[in-house]
Amino acid sequence: MEESTFGDRSQGFPSTTEYCQYVVGQDWEQLVHQPNSVVGPYDAKNKYVAFKALKAVIPELVNAMYDSRNFKLICDDLSLANLIVRSRQDLTVVGVVDLEWSNIGPAQLFGSAP
Numbered sequence: 001m002e003e004s005t006f007g008d009r010s011q012g013f014p015s016t017t018e019y020c021q022y023v024v025g026q027d028w029e030q031l032v033h034q035p036n037s038v039v040g041p042y043d044a045k046n047k048y049v050a051f052k053a054l055k056a057v058i059p060e061l062v063n064a065m066y067d068s069r070n071f072k073l074i075c076d077d078l079s080l081a082n083l084i085v086r087s088r089q090d091l092t093v094v095g096v097v098d099l100e101w102s103n104i105g106p107a108q109l110f111g112s113a114p
Contacts, residue, residue, distance in 0.1 A: 014068065019106050066108055074103055077101055078096075082097055
């Protein structure tokens with residue numbers, strides 16, 4: 001059986017560092033295997049250098065104190081419009097809608113701009 005383009009994601013990620021390495025690895029695979037991911041030799045060289053540099057600094061970007069913490073629900077566009085409340089008087093949240101841009105990721109992603 002051929003390996004999935006996304007690799008084995010069934011086990012999850014034990015650390016933020018491994019999550020970041022996976023994301024960079026996926027972008028690297030796209031650069032290597034998708035011909036239209038670059039517009040020419042200059043662009044290819046710049047992307048190659050950028051990926052190598054990013055991969056090298058991942059350990060410095062991840063706060064070691066939070067590296068092995070649980071992952072959280074991340075929703076960049078969550079607002080009051082996404083919440084269903086019980087009533088005008090009782091603002092208990094009973095539902096959340098429109099989570100299409102949501103994902104589960106390291107809590108450290110909350111500290112970065114979308």
